[in-house]
Amino acid sequence: MAKYALISDIHGNYKALEAFLAYIRENPVDGVIALGDYVTDGPYPERTVKYLREISEKYTCYIIRGNREDYLLNNTDNREGWKPSSANGTLYYTLRRLTQEDMAFLASFPTEREVAIEGCPSLYICHGVPGKVRGNVHEEPGLMEEVLKELAYGCLLGGHSHHQEKAVLYGKTYINPGSLGFAVDNVGRRAQFAILTGSRNGWEAEFKSISYDVEGYLGAFAESGVDELGMTLNKAVKKSLVTGVNYFFKCIVAMDEEAKRTEVRSIAEMPEEVWNRLEERFGL
Template identity: 30%
Template structure:
């Protein structure tokens, strides 16, 4: 069995289309979508409409919850753009998505952690942003992972939210647990201030996703993929919608202009 794990598409239709082609070519039996689907200054309505037709196993991320429940004047710019663009059929589809799901008896899907969509599972935010160049975030320890997983005992846990592609293997009572974040299809760098200021930078503009294969012996093979697409076009769309911070991140995989600077101008 082959699973293509996608997360954090953020309305990047062109990146999604490129990843879907590669996932098919790789022989994926199922493609799972781990949330944060439409928020951003790109193509939210078209992205949701395409995913509706595909009917992939899908969960909601924190941005789905936010844009459906928070009044428009209180939303961040990325969520507000999506709200203005989405049509009722797409909003209804997003509203029906579960926060977590079991893909099968072995594979559990969540956006952040099993208990919350706002906390990174595999990364820990620190209070040292820009101290000697520190990004304000580091890989979670095994103890932190165990605490955030709680009583979840799946063979494989698929998560998103941080946009950082990573695989970690833990062990509980002699049973291996594989925790996999496929990274972000749609946005390769950003800055954030929850719960402290930090930045995520993947260093290239390629769309990230993961291909997992359950072998005949029951072991799982994980391959992290980096897919090229027309990121210059995506950056132009971001600029057109007043989001130079997104344009910089889409073109480079590094944080350039900051959201607060762009929205202040």
């Protein structure tokens, strides 16, 4: 019998990560499986990376990176022109805060891989879906069916959607632990993860949702200076944390639609007054 903690989508929420670490200290596990998107959407990203280093040193770990890490690694010289703005201000902030050593640490992980644990069937882990780091089984109809039909493993672990979910199709199982740092549960103020128990017969998942120091984390946005750089999307993140509703995603979708309507190439080129109207629309 093997017991592993499964986490994904921390999104810079080091307070949620602290609560998770306290949980596994009190409820020991054999190791940790981490599915990416550790940084970019909150204050002090270096604290999250520090905790990840500690986890990798203390526990048997299987760690991959997500699309947020790829954004940073593909733009280390900021050729994308990130700047203080609603569109990419928090990315700009994160890029400035992380050291070369931090970036090398994140770059050391693959985007997907097999996990073979003695006495248990092999797993496959990814951030979105195999071959598509941003594949979202919650938002893309038919994607889960397509992926599981072709999967060469009995169990697939994925994140990215921020929704805890389990599905069994074609005799194969998909498990998503939800988001540790940015839970989309229509409740708010919770950190999500899963505890996996494996045996020769397969893998079972117990979904967890625990409280953490939300007020301390929200206070760090202003204290750290990220609020001044991230603007509208920072406000969307903070409202999402306390409501469990993904206002960040709502803003991105709405701005994409506006960019298409006005024939602007990308949301990064949208003026701040348009973002300000989104704040009013969503009560940010």
